C-alpha cells in the first residue's frame with residue numbers, strides 16, 4: 001500500500017489525475033476556510049505527516065519514468081497549495097484587523113469624561129506639604145505602628161509609670177498579654193523617635209507623620225488625630241538649628257515670608273530645654289489672619305507646636321552616647337495646622353466622610369505639593 005493509490009507501479013495518467021484531483025480539492029477547501037480551518041488544512045496537507053508530505057516520501061516507489069514527472073507535479077501542487085493558504089491567510093487577517101479597527105474605533109468627537117471626582121483629603125494634603133518642606137531640608141520620612149509598647153510610648157521618652165504626664169495623655173490601653181504587658185494605641189508620634197534611635201546610628205534626621213489616639217472627644221479633640229514628629233541627632237546640633245529649622249518651616253508652610261514666630265519656654269519630659277512655638281496672627285474684624293496685620297497693634301499669637309533639645313535621658317535609653325551626640329525634636333498636630341491654613345472651622349468635619357465637604361476643602365489629585373512649584377496651586 002502506498003500513498004500513490006495502492007499500486008506499486010501505477011499508470012502515469014492515474015498518478016497525475018490523482019494529483020490534479022488533490023490540488024483541486026485542497027484549493028477549494030482553502031477558499032472556504034476560516035483562520036482556524038486554514039491552519040488545520042496546512043497541517044493535514046503540508047505538515048510532517050500531511051497528505052502531500054507523505055506523497056513526496058512515497059515518490060521513490062514509483063517507476064523511474066513516473067518519478068520525474070510526478071516529482072515536478074507534486075512540487076507544483078505543494079507550492080500552489082502553500083501559496084493559496086498564505087494568500088487566504090493574508091486576506092482573512094486583513095479582514096480581522098479591519099473588523100477590530102472598526103469595532104474599537106475611538107470617537108474623538110465624544111465630550112470629555114466628567115471632571116475627576118476624587119479629591120485629596122486636607123489631612124493627606126497637609127502631610128504632603130509638611131513632608132515636602134522637611135525633605136527639602138534633608139529630612140527623611142520614618143513610620144511606626146499604631147499599637148505601641150508602653151516603653152516606646154512613655155518610659156523611654158522619660159515618662160516613667162508614676163509620671164504625671166501619663167495622666168495628660170488619656171491613653172487607650174489594650175488588654176494585657178500573657179506576660180502582663182499592656183500595649184497602648186500610641187498617644188503621640190514620639191515613640192518613633194525611640195524606634196529610630198534604637199535601630200539607627202546618628203546622624204539622624206527624620207520626620208514622622210502619622211495617626212495618634214487619645215480618649216478625648218469634643219469640638220476640638222478627636223479620639224484619632226494626626227501628628228508630625230521631627231528628630232535631629234548629630235554631634236554639633238544646638239538650639240540655633242532648632243530655631244532656624246522651625247522658623248523656616250512655619251514660614252514655608254503658611255506661605256508668609258515675614259511670619260512672626262516666637263519660642264515660649266515650656267516643659268516636656270523628653271526635651272530639655274523645651275519650648276512651645278507660636279505664630280503671629282491677627283484677629284482683626286472677627287476673622288483670623290495668619291501673619292502680621294496691617295495694623296500691627298492687633299497682633300496676636302497662636303500656639304502651633306512643641307519642641308526642645310532631646311533630653312540626655314532619652315538618648316541614654318536608646319543607647320546613644322549623650323556626651324557625644326545631642327539633637328532636637330518637635331511635634332505638631334496636623335489637623336490644627338490644616339484648620340488654620342485652610343480656614344476649616346470644625347475638627348469633627350475631617351472625619352465625617354461628607355462628599356460635599358471634601359469637594360469644598362479637598363485638593364485635586366494632580367496638584368502634588370512641592371516646594372519648587374508652590375505648596376498649593
Ligand code: DAH
Pocket residue numbers: 187188189190229230268270271305306307308329330331332
Ligand atoms: N509628643 C508631644 C505631644 O504629643 C509633642 C511634642 C512636643 C513632640 C515636644 C516633641 C517635642 O518631639 O520635642 O504632645
